[in-house]
Amino acid sequence: MNAVMHKPSVEHETTVAAKARSGRGNAIAVAQFGLGPIGIEALRLAAATPWAWVVGGVDIDPAKVGRDLGELTGEPSLAGARVYHSVEALMRDVRPDVVLHTAGSRAVAAMEQMAPMVMAGVSVVSSCEELLYPYRRAPRQARAFNALCEHHDARVVGTGVNPGFVMDVLPVCLTGVSRSVRGIYVERVVNASTRRLPLQRKIGSGLDPEEFRALFRAGKAGHAGFQESAALVAHSMGWLVERIVETCEPVVADHDISTDHFQVRRGLTCGLHQQVEAILADGSKTLKMDLKMYLDAADPHDAIRIDGDPAIHAHIPGGVAGDAATVAALLNAIPRLLKSPAGLRLMTELPVPSIAPVI
Amino acid sequence: MNAVMHKPSVEHETTVAAKARSGRGNAIAVAQFGLGPIGIEALRLAAATPWAWVVGGVDIDPAKVGRDLGELTGEPSLAGARVYHSVEALMRDVRPDVVLHTAGSRAVAAMEQMAPMVMAGVSVVSSCEELLYPYRRAPRQARAFNALCEHHDARVVGTGVNPGFVMDVLPVCLTGVSRSVRGIYVERVVNASTRRLPLQRKIGSGLDPEEFRALFRAGKAGHAGFQESAALVAHSMGWLVERIVETCEPVVADHDISTDHFQVRRGLTCGLHQQVEAILADGSKTLKMDLKMYLDAADPHDAIRIDGDPAIHAHIPGGVAGDAATVAALLNAIPRLLKSPAGLRLMTELPVPSIAPVI
Numbered sequence: 001m002n003a004v005m006h007k008p009s010v011e012h013e014t015t016v017a018a019k020a021r022s023g024r025g026n027a028i029a030v031a032q033f034g035l036g037p038i039g040i041e042a043l044r045l046a047a048a049t050p051w052a053w054v055v056g057g058v059d060i061d062p063a064k065v066g067r068d069l070g071e072l073t074g075e076p077s078l079a080g081a082r083v084y085h086s087v088e089a090l091m092r093d094v095r096p097d098v099v100l101h102t103a104g105s106r107a108v109a110a111m112e113q114m115a116p117m118v119m120a121g122v123s124v125v126s127s128c129e130e131l132l133y134p135y136r137r138a139p140r141q142a143r144a145f146n147a148l149c150e151h152h153d154a155r156v157v158g159t160g161v162n163p164g165f166v167m168d169v170l171p172v173c174l175t176g177v178s179r180s181v182r183g184i185y186v187e188r189v190v191n192a193s194t195r196r197l198p199l200q201r202k203i204g205s206g207l208d209p210e211e212f213r214a215l216f217r218a219g220k221a222g223h224a225g226f227q228e229s230a231a232l233v234a235h236s237m238g239w240l241v242e243r244i245v246e247t248c249e250p251v252v253a254d255h256d257i258s259t260d261h262f263q264v265r266r267g268l269t270c271g272l273h274q275q276v277e278a279i280l281a282d283g284s285k286t287l288k289m290d291l292k293m294y295l296d297a298a299d300p301h302d303a304i305r306i307d308g309d310p311a312i313h314a315h316i317p318g319g320v321a322g323d324a325a326t327v328a329a330l331l332n333a334i335p336r337l338l339k340s341p342a343g344l345r346l347m348t349e350l351p352v353p354s355i356a357p358v359i
Numbered sequence: 360m361n362a363v364m365h366k367p368s369v370e371h372e373t374t375v376a377a378k379a380r381s382g383r384g385n386a387i388a389v390a391q392f393g394l395g396p397i398g399i400e401a402l403r404l405a406a407a408t409p410w411a412w413v414v415g416g417v418d419i420d421p422a423k424v425g426r427d428l429g430e431l432t433g434e435p436s437l438a439g440a441r442v443y444h445s446v447e448a449l450m451r452d453v454r455p456d457v458v459l460h461t462a463g464s465r466a467v468a469a470m471e472q473m474a475p476m477v478m479a480g481v482s483v484v485s486s487c488e489e490l491l492y493p494y495r496r497a498p499r500q501a502r503a504f505n506a507l508c509e510h511h512d513a514r515v516v517g518t519g520v521n522p523g524f525v526m527d528v529l530p531v532c533l534t535g536v537s538r539s540v541r542g543i544y545v546e547r548v549v550n551a552s553t554r555r556l557p558l559q560r561k562i563g564s565g566l567d568p569e570e571f572r573a574l575f576r577a578g579k580a581g582h583a584g585f586q587e588s589a590a591l592v593a594h595s596m597g598w599l600v601e602r603i604v605e606t607c608e609p610v611v612a613d614h615d616i617s618t619d620h621f622q623v624r625r626g627l628t629c630g631l632h633q634q635v636e637a638i639l640a641d642g643s644k645t646l647k648m649d650l651k652m653y654l655d656a657a658d659p660h661d662a663i664r665i666d667g668d669p670a671i672h673a674h675i676p677g678g679v680a681g682d683a684a685t686v687a688a689l690l691n692a693i694p695r696l697l698k699s700p701a702g703l704r705l706m707t708e709l710p711v712p713s714i715a716p717v718i
Contacts, residue, residue, distance in 0.1 A: 045538055165536050169711055173532050176691055176712020177524050177684040179404055238716020308714075310680040314673055321669040325536040328668075332535055352528055352707045353535020355667075357597020 027053035028334060031096035031122075032069075033113070034103030035059040035083065037198065038127060040073055042100050042327040047075040049331055051356065055094040057083045087116045098334050101126035105224035107134040107158075111145045114156060118148055123155040125333045127326065129225025131158025132168065133232040133346065136244075146344035155337045157345045161325045162188065163225035163232075166316075167289055169347050171304045172236040174312050181308035183286035184233055188319060191297040192271050196323055197261045203293045204269040205262040209250040212269045216248045223248075223274050223291055230276045230289055236348045240281035248274040251294040259295060270295040332356045386412035387693060390455035390481075391428075392472070393462030394418040394442060396557065397486060399432055401459050401686040406434040408690055410715065414453040416442045446475045457693050460485035464583035466493040466517075470504045473515060477507055482514040484692045486685065488584025490517025491527065492591040492705065495603075505703035514696045516704045519688050520681045521547065522584035522591075526648055528706050530663045531595040533671050540667035542645035543592055547678060550656040551630050555682055556620045562652045563628040564621040568609040571628045575607045582607075582633050582650055589635045589648055595707050599640035607633040610653040618654060629654040691715045 030052045032039050039057070046052040057069055062085075064072065070079030084090035087099070099117050104110060107130035114124050134142035149156055158164070167186045175181050192200055204212035204221050215221035227244045234241045253270035256263075264270045271294020278287040286307070302316040336350040347353075389411045391398050398416070405411040416428055421444075423431065429438030443449035446458070458476050463469060466489035473483050493501035508515055517523070526545045534540050551559055563571035563580050574580035586603045593600045612629035615622075623629045630653020637646040645666070661675040695709040706712075 161536050169535070170532065172713045173529065173711050175714040176528070177520050177679055177688045178691070178714040179683060179687040181714050236711075236713045236716070310684050311677075312675060312679060313677070314675050316671060316673050318670075318672070320536055320671060324538060325669050328538040329536045332537070348711045348713060350710060352532050352595075352709070352711055354531045354595045354707060355534040355537040355540050357595070 027051055028338065029053050029055045029095065029097045030334070031055055031090055031094070031099045032057040033087065033099050033101045033117075035061070035064050035072065036102065037196070038102040038327060039100070041324070042102060042330055043069060043073045043078060044075055045327045045331055046100075047073065047077050049356070051335070052331065054078050054081050055096050056081045056090045058085070058087055058090050059083055060085060091120055096122055098123045098125060098338065100330055101128065102330070103128075105129045107131050107138045108141055110158075111138070111141055115145070115148065118145075118152050118154040118156065121152050121154050123337060125330050125337055126156065126158045127160050127330060128158050129160070129163050130228055131156075132160075132163040132225055133228040133235065134158070134344065136228050136231040142344060149343045153342045155340055155342055155345055157333055157337050157347060157350065159333050159347050160329050161320055161322045162223075163229045164329055164347060165353065166302045166320050167291070168229040168232045169353060170314075171233055171306065172348055173352070174304060174306050174314060175237070175308070177310070178306060178312075179309040181237060181306060182284065183307035184237070184288075185286075185305040185307070186289045187301075187303040188291050189297055189300050190291075190293040190319060190322065191295075191300040192293050193257070193259050193295045193297075199293070199322070200259060200261050200295070203271045204250055205259070205271070205295060206264045207250070207269040209252055209269050212250040212272070216272075222272060223293065226274055226276050226289065226291065230278045230287055232346060232348065234278050234280065234287055235346070237285070237287075239278070239285055239287065242279045242281055244276055244278050246274070246276045248272055251292065253295070255296075257295045262295070264295060271297065328355070386410055387697065388412050388414045388454065388456045389693070390414055390449055390453070390458045391416040392446065392458050392460045392476075394420070394423050394431065395461065396555070397461040397686060398459070400683070401461060401689055402428060402432045402437060403434055404686045404690055405459075406432065406436050408715070410694070411690065413437050413440050414455050415440045415449045417444070417446055417449050418442055419444060450479055455481055457482045457484060457697065459689055460487065461689070462487075464488045466490050466497045467500055469517075470497070470500055474504075474507065477504075477511050477513040477515065480511050480513050482696060483516075484689050484696055485515065485517045486519050486689060487517050488519070488522050489587055490515075491519075491522040491584055492587040492594065493517070493703065495587050495590040501703060508702045512701045514699055514701055514704055516692055516696050516706060516709065518692050518706050520679055520684045521582075522588045523688055523706060524712065525661045525675075525679050526650070527588040527591045528712060529673075530592055530665070531707055532711070533663060533665050533673060534596070534667070536669070537665060537671070538668040540596060540665060541643065542666035543596070544645070544647050544649075544664040544666070546649045546660075546662045547651070548656055548659050549650075549652040549678060549681065550654075550659040551652050552616070552618050552654045552656075558652070558681070559618060559620050559654070562630045563609055564618075564630070564654060565623045566609070566628040568611055568628050571609040571631070575631075581631060582652065585633055585635050585648065585650065589637045589646055591705060591707065593637050593639065593646055594705070596644070596646075598637070598644055598646065601638045601640055603635055603637050605633070605635045607631055610651065612654070616654045621654070623654060630656065687714070688712075
């Protein structure tokens with residue numbers, strides 16, 4: 001193939017891109033960056049979404065590059081869309097309106113990966129946890145990236161179920177009818193036995209408790225993006241954060257536990273108990289979040305308490321499931337993001353979350 | 360005072376308006392249209408809101424025209440702002456950025472009242488229940504009004520607690536992480552004994568049950584805006600509504616009830632049970648809402664059930680209080696509305712609801 005012939009200009013549009021535009025009317029052309037389990041799941045949901053037209057995927061894994069997405073996902077309707085080794089390679093063949101980015105938790109790395117997309121004017125919805133509120137850990141880079149997005153008329157947002165919804169966007173939403181808010185407390189208990197392998201691994205299943213603590217301190221275990229949830233809520237309340245204190249302790253199995261993926265003996269780690277507290281400049285306000293994810297957890301739920309006028313307690317028995325819903329959060333954000341002003345957006349700046357209807 | 364001298368042009372800006380701009384930095388200049396109980400309550404909350412600068416009020420009641428808002432509301436910080444008999448009269452003296460409109464439930468009447476504001480480029484947040492989704496009862500007028508807003512660069516939205524939040528915006532928000540939604544069911548039970556006189560009256564307290572039924576059929580009793588809640592949810596889901604069936608039955612007191620405002624004997628009306636069901640073009644989807652507001656109601660609550668993938672049940676014990684929170688919903692919508700594109704907006708088009716922080 002001749003790269004010069006296939007650069008993404010209107011004149012040299014390829015068959016696939018032309019088909020994407022002409023054959024699908026108002027459909028939104030979507031490319032998937034990162035073909036791990038979440039990326040594959042996102043593609044399957046996109047295949048079932050009338051307004052989404054999947055034009056290709058990107059992954060650095062040589063075993064995936066060149067393969068057909070129909071075959072890789074088991075979704076016949078994706079046949080003809082291919083896996084490329086880079087965004088640049090994909091853009092020589094097709095022109096996505098938006099990229100779904102599911103490759104890593106770190107804001108700085110994500111923004112570096114997204115820069116070529118943004119510079120081509122392509123918008124991005126990302127599952128990168130730190131991107132929920134990138135000003136927390138990478139304020140300088142986030143401001144520069146926001147300027148890059150504005151300059152190239154691209155929109156980027158980080159979202160998901162957690163972070164991205166239950167512990168941040170939903171609590172903020174509940175304050176929409178508040179006269180005053182003194183404090184916000186969010187609690188989530190996840191029964192990890194019902195969740196897939198990567199989650200059971202990241203909560204430390206089967207590790208010696210000391211080993212888990214060391215991994216958490218090294219940033220290699222635990223729930224990513226928790227500080228970002230707290231920072232986004234504080235930002236939305238107009239509360240100035242002095243610092244955020246984050247702790248994570250192993251939950252130790254009090255009985256032998258067996259899942260599809262792990263055998264955890266009594267005394268070993270079967271999950272985590274992670275907490276964040278934002279220390280606010282206004283000492284009269286409080287903001288705390290409490291997350292337990294462990295095997296055989298009893299009474300999984302999400303609970304949000306708005307201390308204020310009026311007081312609001314919201315309870316979601318069972319909790320919002322993270323795995324399948326995460327890719328829905330990504331897909332659902334696309335139409336709202338594309339209608340928003342250019343820039344590095346926050347979820348709270350987009351219109352009210354909603355399943356994206358047929359458009 | 361010479362009206363010609365005080366027309367709202369930049370050159371002839373009056374002292375009050377100049378003070379509003381120069382003295383309050385980035386404050387948003389707010390005028391109140393309708394000085395009934397809700398309007399007065401909105402002004403009191405605005406007086407306590409750092410970013411809001413109250414510049415005046417409008418009411419047709421001759422007993423109120425000309426009075427000082429500081430004296431009328433008991434809020435010393437509002438002293439100097441006056442009550443005018445019309446928007447035109449107010450605009451000769453001051454230039455609001457936004458008007459809080461709390462005068463009636465009917466969309467057509469509200470749009471007529473708002474037209475002079477919009478034509479002056481002034482935005483409006485309204486408690487008018489039908490304005491939540493004006494395309495339900497007044498599609499032609501709503502489209503024309505939207506065009507008027509766009510032409511004059513004004514923004515208008517209808518909101519509140521119910522309609523405006525618990526039975527429409529919040530259920531929509533919960534679908535933000537949905538892969539698919541088959542049905543939505545929302546239930547609200549309000550203990551009207553704890554609520555103020557106008558609510559106790561509109562639910563029919565003390566009426567003969569047949570008298571209540573006749574009043575509801577005549578559109579003179581019951582909860583306004585219920586069909587609009589259902590229509591807004593259906594719109595957000597992309598569900599085509601064939602028709603909406605609304606019913607309202609009196610709740611009959613099974614014991615003598617005494618409140619601060621009413622004595623209701625056993626056998627008489629102590630509240631209402633109102634239901635809406637949207638009949639959808641896609642018969643596989645369901646959308647139902649159930650509202651009970653009655654004196655001495657046990658277990659007041661809000662409950663939202665999203666039938667879909669994932670299933671989500673949210674429960675708010677006690678429910679979101681309507682009276683005090685309604686004016687908060689109005690105030691909180693202002694900053695989000697002013698950042699939105701010009702037009703007649705829906706709440707679901709504005710960014711995620713949030714208490715409006717200091718700006």
